[in-house]
Amino acid sequence: MSPQCSLFLVLGLVASSVSAFAESGDVSGLVKIDSSRKMYLECRGKGAPAVVIVAGARASAADWTQSEPGQVNVFSAVAGSTRVCAYDRPGTPVGEAPSRTDPVAQPVTAREAVADLHALVTAAGIATPFVVVGHSYGGLVSRLYAMTYPGEVNGMVLVDALSEGLRASQTPRExxxxxxxxxxxxxxxxxxxxxxxxxxxxxxxxxLLAAAPLRPMPLTVLSADHPWGPLIPGLIADGRLPAGIPSDFGYVTDRAQKQAQARLAALVPGAKHVTNTDSGHEIHKDRPQLVIDAIRDVVDAARDGKASRAP
Structure with a gap:
């Protein structure tokens, strides 16, 4: 996802009916979530439980639905075994184009993202309970959604998810x-x-800290294992990070994130934690088959009605 976005208009999107998304088949377009706003949603495949993908910060559904030629596509692969949907939050560009979803005031919080997702699930007729898959900031949104609407989520895959544990594992200065x-x-x-x-x-x-605890459910946590420590000096030298960042700060991030990911894996009994991913932050692109297998495993566990799944 490029952070530099031209203001070209996104053409060819039409409001889609609720029934179009509730049915099986490949569908994509705008869904009216209230009297003044529409959100972009894309769904493929058929089966239950459905899988709802929540992309990372400033990443649209295209971060999961599109891939380089010859690369395994997580979205398409999952659609081969169950219904899968991905959507655009407000302000998430698609390449050089602006978000396909109507804008809102920024900055936003996870609670607002949860409210939007719930309105979208309701308006589009996505069957609940579903398995939610969250990457990075999307993992924070996924967790808060499951904690806010416990009857609507029966499984979760967290892909190098952002969490409050990152803050808790650092000093205020860090x-x-x-x-x-x-x-x-x-x-x-x-x-x-x-x-x-x-x-x-x-x-x-x-x-998230003020919300009800996450109820037991099949959960897989995928954690990146390519360290930031050796990379930070080069990123500072290239001007991609501010010069005021300590050159050894990547090691602080690595330590804190390792602790934060372990906390995520302890959220429910029997959660599976995959730490040998041979991947950077975008595991769904670096190791797509690993993510596909994790989603299928959680979907199977949800179908079996298991509250948790042993590693």
Whole structure:
């Protein structure tokens, strides 16, 4: 996903009826979620439970539905065994084009993302309970959704998910630096596309901490194992990170993220934690088959009605 977005109009999208998404088959388009807003949704395949994919920050459904020639596509592969849907949050560009979903005021929080997803699930007639798959910030949204609407989610796959454990595993000074890395430099992107998604991580973490606990369900946590530590000096030298970032800060991130991922794997009894992923942050692109297998495993467990699944 490129952070620099031209303001070309997205053409060819028409509002889709609720029944079109509720039925099987390949469908994509805009779904009216309230009197003034529409969200983009894409669904393929048939079967239950459905799988709902929640992409990472500033990433659209295309981050999962499109792939390079010859590359395994997670979305298409999962559609071969059950219904799968992905959607665009407000402010998530598609290549050089703006989001296909109507804009909202930024920054946003996980609670707002959960409210939007619930409105979309309801309006589109997506059958519940479903398995939710969340990458990065999408993992935070997925968890809060399952905690807010426990009857609507019966399985979860977290793909190198962002969590409140990252903040808890750092000192206040370290977290202040980490926030800079999480937010990134959006100066140029905001000049081109002021509606680009921006997330208030601290408020989102607080919302999750105040929510009801996650109920037992099949859960797989996939954690990146390519370290940030050796990469930070080069990123600073290339101007891709601010010069004020300590050159050894990647090792701080690695330590904190390892602890945060272990906390995610302890959320429910019998959760499966995959740490030898041979991957960076975008596991669904680096190791798509690993993600496909994890989703299918959780879907199978949900079909069996298992509250948890042993590693």
């Amino acid at each position: 977290w202040a630096i980490q926030r800079v890395l999480l937010d990134g430099d959006l100066t140029e992107a905001l000049n081109v596309y002021p509606a680009i998604e921006r997330v208030d991580a601290d408020l989102s973490f607080d919302q």
